[in-house]
Amino acid sequence: MSHISGVRQARKEKTRQALLDAALELLEGQSLSSLGLREVTRAVGIAPTAFYRHFRSVEDLGVALVEEALGSLHPMIRTTVSTTGDGEERIARAVGLIAGHVDAHPAHVRFIARERHGGVRAVREAIRGQLELFTAEVGEALASDAVSAGWGEEDLLMLAQLYVDQMLMTASLLLEAAAEGGPGERERVAGLAARQLRLISVGRAHWLDLPGGGG
């Protein structure tokens, strides 16, 4: 029970990570519900039975992958949304950050996009939980913004969810663009995403102009 490293725990963590990495790579060409336990262990180079020392099932590994893909993203989101500056600047920075993340972790992005509505319930729910967390965080950041003065809680969360979904959509499109699009496709998609964020921004700025606005 010692908190000191230990050669033992280090080795275990290493092959656990190898399993996660191998699974993520194999998942580029299929869905989680068709990923086999033996397939993963074969890719890592260990016996099939060793899998059970780390995960109870492939489904379990999938949930761990969700944590790995989205868990470390919260600080980045927080700082992105609460960053100051001109509206246009913020949009450009947000799109740039998304594009950078897609470039740095394409397999993670693909995994989330694929399994968000995928065939494994536990994984779907894990993703949904993380996204709800994102939505709450974005909503909180929006609340402390001058533009949101007079907004109701419900409207804030509505907007936050719109932003989160838009973020995911953009990430997925950028992934496709990088994978099979031409050289200019990346810029086209990034420009499109920026435009859509701009339109949402405009809607946000005039939201309270509505008769009965904020209701």
Place this chain on the structure above:
Amino acid sequence: MSHISGVRQARKEKTRQALLDAALELLEGQSLSSLGLREVTRAVGIAPTAFYRHFRSVEDLGVALVEEALGSLHPMIRTTVSTTGDGEERIARAVGLIAGHVDAHPAHVRFIARERHGGVRAVREAIRGQLELFTAEVGEALASDAVSAGWGEEDLLMLAQLYVDQMLMTASLLLEAAAEGGPGERERVAGLAARQLRLISVGRAHWLDLPGGGG
């Protein structure tokens, strides 16, 4: 080569449809990339080898399912977007139509949401093709609307894509709400979707207020 019905072709079409139906039902709990050929034929009650009389592979069947799920949706979309009336009325009607479609064809909606980013390339591309068709149609309908006067082609398609993605997102959320949400969850999701459409509408109305708007 006769165009007359024929008992023979009718029988064939019948079991072909049975295969599609059985596959769609089996896909409620898994993804296409894990759906087995034998699994489908077993559910229909025919020999595994008979599958090849109708589809070359499960992948092929998946593409046929895309056509079945989205092919007949174009007229509904066209009439929905080009319908007249107050903005709020149109939003309510659109959300209502989506909810009705989800109720009538839940398995189709689930299939599209799941396989849009799923593990089978040919199916992903078939879905993408249909959605691009939707986007073009919505864009065309938007062009002949008074609010869109002075809009550039690129901005119109940007807005159309926003609408199409929003439509899919709403359908998927309504499906979840119907499946595992409480009694009031349906109305909550419908209200949320209407609010998001409203915000997009506001953004659309003030789009050209921007300095350099429409550029």
Place this chain on the structure above:
DNA sequence: CCATGCAGTCAACAACTGTTCTCCGGAATT
């Protein structure tokens, strides 16, 4: 230094997969 814990191996299990080739019966054509 010795005993415990534990990651990983190995062999074996029954069940399942996609695909082939051969055959049958009944509709369609002539």
Place this chain on the structure above:
DNA sequence: AATTCCGGAGAACAGTTGTTGACTGCATGG
């Protein structure tokens, strides 16, 4: 009435799958 066509059945193929139990070697804690 005779022949062709063709959806479907059946058997067999080599591979694959998840899970079990008993095992080995080595880092750990006493």
